[in-house]
Amino acid sequence: MKQLLFTILCTLYVSLPVFSQTGNKIKKQIPFMTEAPKLVVGIVVDQMRYDYLTRFYSQFGEGGFKRLMNDGFQCANNHFNYIPTYTGPGHASVFTGTTPQNHGIISNYWYNKFEKQQVYCAGDPSVAVIGSDSEAEKMSPHRMKTTTFADQNRLHTQMRGKSVGIAIKDRGAILPAGHAANAAYWFRGKEEGNWITTSYYLNKLPKWVSNFNTSRKVDTYLKTWNSLYDLKTYIQSGPDDSPYENGYKGKNKPTFPYDLAKLKDENEGYDIIKYTPYGNSLTADFAIAALKGEDLGTDAITDVLTVSFSSTDYVGHNFGVNSKEIQDTYLRLDKDLGRLLNALDKQVGKGKYTLFLTADHGAVHVPGYLKSQKIPAGYFNADSLKTDIVNFTKQKFGLDNLIEEVDNDQVFFDYDRIATSNIATTTIEDAIAEFLLKKDKINKVFTRSQLESTEYVNGIASLIQNGYHQKRSGDVIFVMDPATIAYPTKGSTHGSGLNYDTHVPLLFYGKGINKGKTYKKTHIIDIAPTISAMLGIAFPSGATGYVLPFVFTIE
Structure with missing residues (x-):
């Protein structure tokens, strides 16, 4: 009874004759299931x-x-078509039918340059936890x-x-x-x-x-x-x-x-x-x-x-x-x-x-x-990377605080500082890109200007672009060598x-x-x-x- 109107409309639709451009009756074409799965x-x-x-x-x-x-x-040949391949973006992409470029879940955690802090993909301080006293479980889909x-x-x-x-x-x-x-x-x-939820859904x-x-x-x-x-x-x-x-x-x-x-x-x-x-x-x-x-x-x-x-x-x-x-x-x-x-x-x-x-x-x-099997692989030490980039830009441009954060293989600029420096953003992008490419185990580098002015249709560049959200992502993005990870030496990871x-x-x-x-x-x-x-x-x-x-x- 709940779907009576829908069923009637479906029945009327599929019962109508369909004609070709010449006026001849042709086989009925049903554009969707007449009886949807329960x-x-x-x-x-x-x-x-x-x-x-x-x-x-x-x-x-x-x-x-x-x-x-x-x-x-x-x-059997099914793939993700963006970077980074993490849990938050993965689940969002499966169910939204699009990539982080559009749904905005660019990682599990990312640096929010407007809030000046790292945020969690499902975190929502405005809700209450239901079923637990933990303040750490305040969650909702509001960032998607x-x-x-x-x-x-x-x-x-x-x-x-x-x-x-x-x-x-x-x-x-x-x-x-x-x-x-x-x-x-x-x-x-x-x-x-225990299994829990939040007030976003239930009281x-x-x-x-x-x-x-x-x-x-x-x-x-x-x-x-x-x-x-x-x-x-x-x-x-x-x-x-x-x-x-x-x-x-x-x-x-x-x-x-x-x-x-x-x-x-x-x-x-x-x-x-x-x-x-x-x-x-x-x-x-x-x-x-x-x-x-x-x-x-x-x-x-x-x-x-x-x-x-x-x-x-x-x-x-x-x-x-x-x-x-x-x-x-x-x-x-x-x-x-x-x-x-x-x-x-x-x-x-x-x-x-x-x-x-x-x-x-x-x-x-x-x-x-x-x-150990002679297959190219390795580890990348990202702990000192921000310091290295900050020191490089200070030496290159004679200014402090041009770099706000380095997070998720992305470099975020301090736009307020750059605005008072009389240095073009593209000049800083190109300098950092060149600096990073000289780093051992960094394979490719892309800048905001490249990603916003060029449409890439294949290769790693395309995956980077599909995972790049104009408002939330950084200004320079780097990619490590194959099978090279910034991770401990035991256990597997992804991204x-x-x-x-x-x-x-x-x-x-x-x-x-x-x-x-x-x-x-x-x-x-x-x-x-x-x-x-x-x-x-x-x-x-x-x-x-x-x-x-x-x-x-x-x-």
Whole structure:
């Protein structure tokens, strides 16, 4: 009954005859699904390289990744088309269908030259925390400038279609769900171990969330983490005792097993669960509870559920992409995906929901390991870079304070100081660019003037430009050598525009989705327009991606 008017209009539309320019009757063309899915589920796996699908395929069960790959549609050459490849920009780009150039989430944290301080992509001091006493959890999507497809679905359905976001990380829950979301929930670890939100969405936690927290399901994951299968079968990853892994405080070696209850107090309390595959299991538990608690997918109005599995990122940073721990994490995630799919089948109905799975970025092999295999890689010491640039500009121009900040591989100028110096901004840009290019391990440099006056259509320059926000980004941007990171010598990270960071899975599954696979190059920003086209709703306000027509069938 909720969508009676929409159904009538659809019926009238598809019943009308269609004529060619010559007046001959031709086959009816239906521009969108006449019966929309009851639920769209957008899954993001944090720090998932594409090759994890192929590396670990033989050990996956039939109900998780394999189900999506074999019964859905796989875009096997899917990439991010901007720099930097971080969590905040990644989640925003997947769901807005555009890059940081438009949605404004240029990093997880960035220097705000108007506030003269570093800001967090989801931080919002104007809201109150609901479900925790921590002042550190004040969050909302207010820094994201464009809408998500979930927002457009809310508008299209007169706010009757729900939008709910879930993730261990706040930004992984908040940015995908959009501005008009009914709710976004994330995990507060430390001494609490609860799922929380803010007053941006709700004045109090719904009963189902309070019940979930009260159940202390989280405590069941403070157990021993051992490998799911015999470690001898984990031949797709390196040795368990590796010099390229961090591990946990309180344990001498980064090797299985890990007694989490014993290690909890030395590793930020409940936060230790984030750094294990059990963080993903807890996320799946909460997402399954949300299906019932939020009554998702139970009527004719399309709802949207976004789920981000964050613990893969924590494990990758801690142990590296070639570790036994990362392999075990994905084998366990495979089972959690299966549980979530089964819950969707039960509540929404098999064939009545549409789902996609992708990632917010990939990750690089630990450079120390690559170097041991004679592959070019390295580390960049960024600690003294600001001092070096400040000293250089002082010597070059005889003035102090021309540089306000160096952050996220960007140099920010002090415009007020430059205005009184009688030195052209372009002169300073060119001088710093030349200075940086002489630095060891810096590969490329771009200036604001270049990015604002030239349209780059390919290569690293294009990725930089797509990630460059005119108002929020800096004045000089530099790019390090391949597999070179400003990071500790253990564990993996990400952020570049190279394939190890940009090439991520893209799987579509469920109602309206073809079975198949393509090696055509697709981009992360194509997801939101494709889902919008399927639903027959307006595209997100800043969307620049393309519809992938080979993915879906119109019924």
